[in-house]
Amino acid sequence: MEHFSVIQSIIRSGLAGDQDGLDKQVQRLLTRLEKAGQTKEATTVRRLLQSATDTKELTPSRVEVSxxxxxxxxxxxxxxxxxxxxxxxxxxxxxxxxxxxxxxxxxxxxxxxxxxxxxxxxxxxxxxxxxxxxxxxxxxxxxxxxxxxxxxxxxxxxxxxxxxxxxxxxxxxxxxxxxxxxxxxxxxxxxxxxxxxxxxxxxxxxxxxxxxxxxxxxxxxxxxxxxxxxxxxxxxxxxxxxxxxxxxxxxxxxxxxxxxxIGEPNMEASIRLVKRFLLPIKPDEATVSIIAYCLQGRSGADLQRICTSIKRTLALSGKEHSGPGIFQALSAVLARLPSHDHAPAKLLATDPDAFVSLITNDNHFAISQLEIAAATGISKSKISELKKSNRHVAVMEASHAK
Ligand SMILES: Nc1ncnc2c1ncn2[C@@H]1O[C@H](COP(=O)(O)OP(=O)(O)OP(=O)(O)O)[C@@H](O)[C@H]1O
Ligand SMILES: [Mg+2]
The missing domain is CATH 3.40.50.300 (P-loop containing nucleotide triphosphate hydrolases)
Structure with a gap:
């Protein structure tokens, strides 16, 4: 059997609980498969390695307690x-x-x-x-x-x-x-x-x-x-x-x-939570930031619930699982929620143009117009127009006046 010596080493390391040795031997097997032109098998091993890394990130490392x-x-x-x-x-x-x-x-x-x-x-x-x-x-x-x-x-x-x-x-x-x-x-x-x-x-x-x-x-x-x-x-x-x-x-x-x-997550933690809850979808950074920005002030459990709704909406929409599709799904999900205390979410739920006007004018939201265009699917020229319009101010004033 080809590569049997490496497989034997993998088994040995696995049984001995030697994680480093195991990682090394699996890498060795991968190199051998690639060299032998066994692309399909090599891809499978690479995928297994990748999913193990993802799981490790999600699973806490256990410490040896006295x-x-x-x-x-x-x-x-x-x-x-x-x-x-x-x-x-x-x-x-x-x-x-x-x-x-x-x-x-x-x-x-x-x-x-x-x-x-x-x-x-x-x-x-x-x-x-x-x-x-x-x-x-x-x-x-x-x-x-x-x-x-x-x-x-x-x-x-x-x-x-x-x-x-x-x-x-x-x-x-x-x-x-x-x-x-x-x-x-x-x-x-x-x-x-x-x-x-x-x-x-x-x-x-x-x-x-x-x-x-x-x-x-x-x-x-x-x-x-x-x-x-x-x-x-x-x-x-x-x-x-x-x-x-x-x-x-x-x-x-x-x-x-x-x-x-333990309070509601700040922007940095919200970004990490959104990334986790959107998996297996892996959107670009700007899209993740837009979602986290909209959902500021919400708990981790809320973020999870909303991200799950986004995934459901997106899956049924037939749109691509990337920026613009996710942006539309987010807007649809927010529109379905009963009420919003947070202005960005309220704007995106009712008037996506006003939302874009808000994020392009908010100095705390450090995403370039180019990235916003890619994430929302709105043209660059329309984005700079919306920035100048300050549309969000008028929409927010009108909603306060109600
Ligand atoms: N900080 C967080 N990191 C990762 N996931 C979170 C976080 N906060 C909430 N979640 C998600 O929300 C779910 C509910 O969280 P958890 O039950 O720990 O909240 P809690 O603070 O105990 O709420 P309650 O006060 O209502 O009991 C978790 O299972 C997890 O999926
Ligand atoms: Mg609890």
């Missing part, structure tokens, strides 16, 4: 999660490492904070010199759909630990005293095993104790929660998430060493 710092028994799929004694409802669900999840995209500050946390766990010895431990508790807050839950998965996956996700519906009970007991049981379970404990929709448990709508039960629940958070300090990692940070009891905040706000 195991000594996270003690506890090993959770296995056979481990039974704790349950509510009255109803039998599970108090948590568990995700084990290895699930194929994509890494979130953040703007630079959030990226550095999350990466910083992961770095602490990869270099605990550096922290030990100054007599501190890696961060064990994190409170994430921010608007809906910004990637908070996704971040918890990302952290657990990078730490290579199972994620124990509290189930609010299972924890909260109508029986007096049962919610507090469920919380205690959940923490006892999480402390027994090496894991990341996730308290999503945290405000449901950690509401202010002086809330006039609530009676004595909430005080008992919050007090139990605070005690258990204190007891968990030396165990695994704890992540709490909320959309309603203002509702949280003030005593809760200092139980978490780090607080991270």
């Amino acid at each position: 195991r000594a710092m996270i003690t506890g028994e090993v959770l296995t799929p056979d481990t039974n999660p704790p349950i509510d004694r009255e109803t039998g409802a599970q108090l948590c669900t568990i995700e084990f490492p290895g699930a194929q999840r994509t890494a979130p995209i953040y703007e630079v500050d959030v990226r550095e904070t999350i990466q910083g946390l992961l770095d602490e766990w990869t270099h605990p010895e550096a922290l030990r010199c100054v007599e501190v431990d890696p961060t064990r508790s994190l409170l994430i807050f921010g608007p809906p759909g910004s990637g908070k839950t996704m971040t918890a998965y990302h952290i657990a996956q990078n730490l290579n630990l199972p994620l124990v996700m509290a189930r609010i519906d299972g924890l909260i009970s109508s029986f007096l005293g049962t919610t507090a007991r469920n919380i205690a049981n959940l923490f006892e379970f999480a402390n027994r095993y090496a894991c990341v404990l996730l308290l999503d929709e945290f405000d449901a448990l950690a509401k202010q104790r002086d809330d006039p709508q609530e009676i004595g039960e909430i005080k008992r629940v919050v007090n139990t929660l605070l005690q258990n958070l204190d007891l968990r300090r030396d165990h695994g990692v704890t992540i709490a998430i909320t959309n309603h940070d203002r509702l949280l009891d003030p005593a809760v905040w200092r139980r978490f060493e780090t607080h991270v706000h």
